[in-house]
Amino acid sequence: MATVDIRNVRKSYGPVEAIKGIDVAVQDGEFLVLLGPSGCGKSTLLRMVAGLEGITGGEIAIGGRVVNGLDPKDRDIAMVFQNYALYPHMSVFDNMAYGLKIRGIPKPEIQSRVAKAAEILELGRFLDRRPSQLSGGQRQRVAMGRAIVREPSAFLFDEPLSNLDAKLRTQMRVEIKRLQDRLGITSLYVTHDQVEAMTLADRILVMNHGVAEQIGTPLEVYQRPASLFVAGFIGSPPMNVLDGRIDPAGAAIAMPGGAVLPLAAPRAADAGRAVKLGIRPEHLALTAADAPGASSIQVELVEALGADTVVYGRLPDGESLVVRMAGLPACREGDRLTVAPQPGALHLFDADGGRRLAEA
């Protein structure tokens, strides 16, 4: 068990900079999820921690010891790969035991460690099987078993669930969470799936184009996204983003369509400023036409999901607006609805850089 410190780490492939200086200190026992779209550099960062990829700049320390120059085997980490990476010709037992054998751990100890891991992962019946004789979920469990038996300082996961079907993925997600709670081992977990990130993480590092857009708990990332990118990436359906301008009094936002949305706290300093306004679909509600901040939308598509309903509509000025309502409200394509944001649910971003505006 240990901390993992990533200090201003960079990675270049020739002239291309894949990681542009990332800083994060992972606490002992913490579960940090690296979240971002495909190609943003999540795997690269994880592989630098593992020692599979050289570090172009900066420093990585595991348990307080700088590991930049160390081989993967000397970093005291274990890694779980997307395609399991099991040795196809070895039994489940041998797959788990291989790393221990190389380390010269005595046989009885190997036996007991593998037996313990197999029990935790419910793999006891399969120890003699080859990986090819297991289902995808079982293979993934063997891969985790191989990591557990090593009793490492840190677990590294690279999209371990993305090869599983949706149902199994949910099930394994719960298992990983339970496992990490039980073992309390510092973990770095790469995924592009926001649900995995929200459910597993103690903290999420949202990455985009090789930079950390935001580091925070799942709730912080959801409630106070640090940038338009984070706002759009977390939440489903994604946050509505509209153009607006803070009125001269700094008390409300004037929308191009004519609606005026009152601000919860006045922003005199930003009076007259153009902003991007974010409103989550679930924070819009039906309201009376004369309520403050009300806008009317024309319904274009209704997705009834059972527990809730997603309505895709259009504002009078042609902007699209997505509203998520609980239950099964009676509305159809072509209907007109009047909606308004719930108080205090507005996110304001700089119209240029997309960074969140400081709270008033």
Next chain:
Amino acid sequence: MTASHTTGGRRLIDLVPHIVLIVGVLIFAFPIYVTLIGSTWDSATIGRGNLPLIPGGEAFNNYSQAWSESHGARASYTPVRVMVLNSLVMALAIALGKIAISILSAYAVAFFRFPFRMAFFWMIFITLMLPVEVRIIPTYKVVADLGLIDSYAGLTIPLIASATATLLFRQFFLTIPDELVEAARIDGAGAVRFFLDVVLPLSKTNIAALFVILFIYGWNQYLWPLLITNSADMETIVIGITKMIGTGEAANDWNLIMATTVLAMLPPVAVVVFMQRWFVKGLVDSEK
């Protein structure tokens, strides 16, 4: 009525390929059958020119004479037991030597980054275009200067020294996922352990297939052994058979020639039959 009609038609359709296959097998098998039968008759019967198509009673005499005696009725030969041993040593050394060199060089080229990696790969690859026959005179000179004439080393090393199977192993190694290599690095396996514990076991099926091909290649070598062996003790069986067939000055001991030929076929057949089990095992295990 219609049903029996269709089954009849299908039976005919089934029959045609069978007939073609049976005819094919007969064409290929008949000479072997004649050889087999010939080895059971005495020299005079064969010499008369109308060999019966049923086995005769001389099998034991012919085979024991060919196996261990150094002279027939009309000429003297190297006994088959010596020649089979020579051929066996040559074929095994060539097959095992080539596999060892090829798999190691392919391992280097496929898994390691080093300067001029591709240049080395192409140099190895080019040896494909330079079989022994092409470089035979300089090779002979080198082997002669090294004093390796009439030795197993001289017989086998020049034939081993081309990594023709490198390409095949390299292509196979490239199908081993990077993740597996990385998992092994994290498990702490160095280059040698990874080779022994992972790459070699995964290559089992490929090695078995290559062994068969290279064993037969080695067993059937003719030109090089002809040049490099002078003494009867070093003669290989392919050379021996051609030497037994005279130049017309004397009649041939056809009974012994045929017995020798049958004996010469046995080791390659045994290798194929034995190795077949490994192929099937490799296929059934369905290991990636």
